Amino acid sequence: NAGVTQTPKFQVLKTGQSMTLQCAQDMNHNSMYWYRQDPGMGLRLIYYSASEGTTDKGEVPNGYNVSRLNKREFSLRLESAAPSQTSVYFCASSPRAPGGQPQHFGDGTRLSIL
């Protein structure tokens, strides 16, 4: 009963390095999301994928790229990491559009950029 699985759980990068955060869901959901959460703040949407083969920008997309590899997997890539991207990253999924469908979240990837 995994739900949404994120890897890695922790990562430390140097400024300028690149990295891909992985997310997979086993609930056959159509929609997937990437959020970031900074200390003491709510979640901000980075990118979302309404369905397999589509992606779109959220509130804070700059500095990130995403790939919806298949229905199960949605990855987030930092091409050139910056200290401002130090955050906790959460992946989520929902059956369809989020308005009437609750999202299911993973437990996050804690990313520090030095």
Add this chain to the structure above:
Amino acid sequence: LAKTTQPISMDSYEGQEVNITCSHNNIATNDYITWYQQFPSQGPRFIIQGYKTKVTNEVASLFIPADRKSSTLSLPRVSLSDTAVYYCLVGLSGGYNKLIFGAGTRLAVHP
């Protein structure tokens, strides 16, 4: 965009009922109201969702007045394990938008 406003923090004691109110003045006709709970080092977890009037499940109730410009999450008889951050989320039904999570309400339950 439907922005939400919640109290930053609340304190309660074990066994009390806790009511957390969320304001969402710009809610759209088709928007649902969803509440999530988040413990430290975990992702948010769905608690309850509603569109109008009252919704109740095994852990909480959600009260939504007729104008839908606010909603109240009610937690009956809280315990120490209810200490968490609670988020109110309002989103466009049937479509995608910049889903707005506010800063949430940090609830502390004391013995």
